[in-house]
Amino acid sequence: MICNTGDIACVRKGGTCQHILNRCNKYQRGLCNGGWTRQCCINNNPGDTACIEKGLKCQQISNGCNQYQSGLCSGGWTRRCCFNTASTSCSAAVKSVACRIKYLSKISLLKRNPSGVIDGADPYSNIRDACAGRKVKRSSYTCSQGKAPGGTTCLDLKVLQYIYYLGTTSRYRVQVNAIAGACHSRRSKHYAGKAVHLQLFGSKATRRAQEKAFRAACSKRGGWSHGGTHVHCQIV
Structure with a gap:
């Protein structure tokens, strides 16, 4: 949630700053910017106070949340x-x-999936969105390996550090073919933002040397890899 910094006192109480003409069970003054007509709306159950005072939120456990703590909310x-x-x-x-x-x-970051599908889940879009601080898009099309799940995920820091390391130290061309996007096997680490595909270039001997270097860098970071037409590196 994005809020005016002058509204922090209200937000910490679990409230929302809004115009007093909007419906609210209870308004509290002096907690919001914007004059006397903009006040802190607190609709919370008194039994939620222990949770709210921690700057947190009471909700049904069926809703998405990384971690729940019992005993701080009313409602069963x-x-x-x-x-x-x-x-x-x-x-x-x-x-x-x-x-x-x-x-x-x-x-080099591909601006479409290797399959040719353009869906905003290509490497360029993934890196662009991650650079903006956002979760990145996953593909949702079907291929011979299965069906990509769609939705979004955060890219893994270790995978990004691996890509950046190659881009700043390797003598080989670095082209990213896929990160969280494209279609892979059902349990692929790509869908969690923990894997990357890197294209191999040149003669057979050059590709072999490039593959060896890229895979060694992956192993050095605790990752697992395989080669072929590209290098797959996943770090979990």
Whole structure:
């Protein structure tokens, strides 16, 4: 959620700053910017206070949340205090490395999937969105290996660091064919943003040497890889 910094006192109480003409069970003054007509709306159940005072939110456990804690909310065992509610943003470290990759001329990012499908889940779009601090798109089309799940995910920091390392140290051309996008096997680490496909170029001997170098760099970072027409590296 994005809010005016002058609204923080309201947000910390679990409220929302809004115009007093909007419906609300209880308004509290002095917690919002914008004059006396803009006040803090607090619609919370008193039994939720322990959760709200932590700056968190009570909700049904069927809703998305990284971690729940019981005993802080009213409404029975199915309503709990949510810590680290799932959001559309990813870590600052991921954003930083993605931006470095985006502006590094040595690294080529495909603007469509290797299959030719254009769906906004290509490597360029993945890195662009990660650089903006957002989750990146996964493909949702069907291929011989299965069906890509769609939706979004955060890119993994270790995979991004691996790509950036190759782009700044390798003597070989670095072209990213897929990260979270494209269609892979059902349990592919690509869908969790933890794998990358890198194209191989040149003669047979050159491709063999490039594959060896890229796979060695993957192993050095605790990853697993395989070769072929491209190098697949996953780091979990």
